[in-house]
Amino acid sequence: MHPIVHHPVVTKISELFGNGDFESQLGSALSPLGPGDRVCVRIDAVICVTNTFSSNAAADDGMSLSLGWLTVENKQPLTITPRQAALLRSSLSPDSPSQPGCDGGPVTPQSISNEYHNPRRKTVSGLRLSNPSALSATKEKPESDSDTNAGPGSQPYDVRIQPSVRQFHSDARFPQRKRSTKDGSAPPLQPSSIDKFILGIWMQVHSPITLSVSFPDRRPGINVGTGVSREVFRVISSLCKEYNNQSRSSRALEMVVQAHWVECYEARIASILLEHPSCTKSEARIMALKEACSTLGWQEKELRNRLIGFNDGLAARLRSNASSLEVAADTLHPGWRDLLRIIDQNEQPRYSGHPHEWVMVDSGPALPLKNTYSHLSSPAEFQFEFVNDCVIDQTVFGAEDPRREPGIDPDFCQICKEQQADDMASNHCSCFPTLFGSVRYPPPVQIFHTASGKNNGVVARCHFERGTAIAEFVGFITRGIDGVDVMVGGNAERPYQIFQGKMGNFTRFINHSCRPNSQFQRFYWRGTERVLVVSRGVSAGSEITVDYSDLYWRKLRKNCLCGEPGCRYAHQADQG
Numbered sequence: 221m222h223p224i225v226h227h228p229v230v231t232k233i234s235e236l237f238g239n240g241d242f243e244s245q246l247g248s249a250l251s252p253l254g255p256g257d258r259v260c261v262r263i264d265a266v267i268c269v270t271n272t273f274s275s276n277a278a279a280d281d282g283m284s285l286s287l288g289w290l291t292v293e294n295k296q297p298l299t300i301t302p303r304q305a306a307l308l309r310s311s312l313s314p315d316s317p318s319q320p321g322c323d324g325g326p327v328t329p330q331s332i333s334n335e336y337h338n339p340r341r342k343t344v345s346g347l348r349l350s351n352p353s354a355l356s357a358t359k360e361k362p363e364s365d366s367d368t369n370a371g372p373g374s375q376p377y378d379v380r381i382q383p384s385v386r387q388f389h390s391d392a393r394f395p396q397r398k399r400s401t402k403d404g405s406a407p408p409l410q411p412s413s414i415d416k417f418i419l420g421i422w423m424q425v426h427s428p429i430t431l432s433v434s435f436p437d438r439r440p441g442i443n444v445g446t447g448v449s450r451e452v453f454r455v456i457s458s459l460c461k462e463y464n465n466q467s468r469s470s471r472a473l474e475m476v477v478q479a480h481w482v483e484c485y486e487a488r489i490a491s492i493l494l495e496h497p498s499c500t501k502s503e504a505r506i507m508a509l510k511e512a513c514s515t516l517g518w519q520e521k522e523l524r525n526r527l528i529g530f531n532d533g534l535a536a537r538l539r540s541n542a543s544s545l546e547v548a549a550d551t552l553h554p555g556w557r558d559l560l561r562i563i564d565q566n567e568q569p570r571y572s573g574h575p576h577e578w579v580m581v582d583s584g585p586a587l588p589l590k591n592t593y594s595h596l597s598s599p600a601e602f603q604f605e606f607v608n609d610c611v612i613d614q615t616v617f618g619a620e621d622p623r624r625e626p627g628i629d630p631d632f633c634q635i636c637k638e639q640q641a642d643d644m645a646s647n648h649c650s651c652f653p654t655l656f657g658s659v660r661y662p663p664p665v666q667i668f669h670t671a672s673g674k675n676n677g678v679v680a681r682c683h684f685e686r687g688t689a690i691a692e693f694v695g696f697i698t699r700g701i702d703g704v705d706v707m708v709g710g711n712a713e714r715p716y717q718i719f720q721g722k723m724g725n726f727t728r729f730i731n732h733s734c735r736p737n738s739q740f741q742r743f744y745w746r747g748t749e750r751v752l753v754v755s756r757g758v759s760a761g762s763e764i765t766v767d768y769s770d771l772y773w774r775k776l777r778k779n780c781l782c783g784e785p786g787c788r789y790a791h792q793a794d795q796g
């Protein structure tokens with residue numbers, strides 16, 4: 221974390237405003253920078269012309285007074301007042317070489333000068349807490365662990381929100397793409413052939429293909445010369461899609477056969493060793509290779525190259541991934557086992573229902589989700605319905621959607637300013653194409669049983685690049701519930717909570733880490749606030765984690781088990 225986060229003034233301001241999230245928000249905002257990067261933080265007072273705390277109360281009225289700048293020089297926290305800055309400015313000759321401002325360089329007289337004359341207000345606009353004055357006591361509920369999530373469900377309370385509610389934190393800034401490293405540091409590790417092969421399988425499983433082995437028998441009968449109508453174009457497009465599907469099915473089949481081939485190759489080596497007891501293992505390998513090459517028509521070298529990395533360990537890796545792959549394949553492509561006829565295996569599906577109703581365990585078959593909550597005092601209480609979209613509590617909001625922000629034009633993206641439309645043809649916003657304005661595919665993630673004592677968590681099966689959305693935080697949209705985990709959304713005038721105790725999606729199972737690889741992020745889709753889980757760079761096979769925020773941990777009587785060297789809450793329950 222950048223040392224400016226621990227600047228005594230930052231700590232003081234957070235305390236004064238009772239905003240425990242400020243330091244972690246600042247930390248997240250600075251996460252792309254290293255501890256040695258020179259940074260300054262400008263503290264402004266913005267005068268609001270109304271007496272409310274609405275998000276646009278302070279909007280661009282220009283009444284911004286600068287209090288000063290914070291920086292860290294030679295590990296010493298420094299403060300620079302506007303007066304000092306003015307003195308520095310006046311002592312600066314007009315033709316001093318220009319310096320980068322806060323974004324890139326140290327606080328220099330010039331950078332302060334630029335900032336002073338050209339104030340650019342960067343607002344922090346994550347999901348906000350309600351106006352503190354509007355917070356008042358509602359029914360007190362005993363502190364409960366969200367693992368139970370036996371929350372009170374939806375009761376039509378008032379607008380009031382109890383401040384003791386445990387809240388997830390959402391970041392205000394989108395993850396920045398990493399700066400390229402030109403400093404000769406070691407290149408990132410490349411995945412091995414086995415990793416690539418397994419990744420290929422996961423990508424196939426989570427792609428939208430319909431596995432089938434029959435080829436479509438359709439001839440479009442199009443004469444390009446006489447013109448192509450919309451309908452004819454649709455026919456050729458769907459034919460294209462069908463053949464694409466077929467070719468991807470064939471690729472999936474090829475993978476099934478290849479995986480089986482590797483098993484058979486190892487078994488053949490064992491047989492050769494039995495047939496020729498004087499043979500060494502490497503001689504047996506060469507014999508098996510030669511036999512295969514004579515059938516495949518490949519050069520031995522070619523086959524050997526393809527096998528590099530596969531020889532030792534692919535079969536074992538496939539075996540250890542088998543039940544996870546089967547869960548995904550059985551639940552997403554129920555007909556896939558028919559394909560196993562080609563390798564003489566035609567078993568019945570083992571897993572049915574929603575892909576996330578199964579929990580992957582280190583060894584052995586996956587477990588039904590509800591069985592992993594048997595440690596609860598009343599396990600029967602664990603009920604969770606998987607839904608793709610948020611469900612609005614109509615007893616509270618009627619036909620209104622509280623996420624709708626009236627001040628936002630629903631036709632344009634707040635970030636890229638392009639047109640947003642639910643219809644793919646008219647949509648031009650591609651901020652989060654996998655979630656909005658496009659076909660939705662099942663995200664390549666699974667629920668797994670953690671070894672560290674956090675019960676379940678979420679594992680990524682494919683790589684999520686920094687800045688891409690993994691999923692929307694989906695749950696029951698309500699108001700006024702207390703004592704359970706909720707995400708607070710909206711603003712002081714239109715507060716709402718997203719409660720995942722009884723329904724939602726897999727984001728309900730994402731654990732906290734003090735060094736998270738993802739973050740909660742607000743985004744407007746067609747004028748409606750959505751909370752997303754956005755990647756900061758998640759590699760295939762790693763657990764997806766977010767930072768739950770200080771506010772959350774202060775209410776949780778538990779020690780953090782993230783295991784990170786800089787873990788902030790490892791002993792917090794011990795401290796009472």
Ligand SMILES: C[S@@+](CC[C@H](N)C(=O)[O-])C[C@H]1O[C@@H](n2cnc3c(N)ncnc32)[C@H](O)[C@@H]1O
Pocket residue numbers: 365366367673674675676677705728729730731732733776778779780781782
């Ligand atoms: C939203 S749930 C996450 C899924 C949860 N692990 C489960 O199995 O249902 C949040 C709860 O998970 C547990 N948890 C999450 N991250 C944790 C961490 N880093 N250390 C300890 N417990 C954690 C805490 O009990 C927390 O209240």
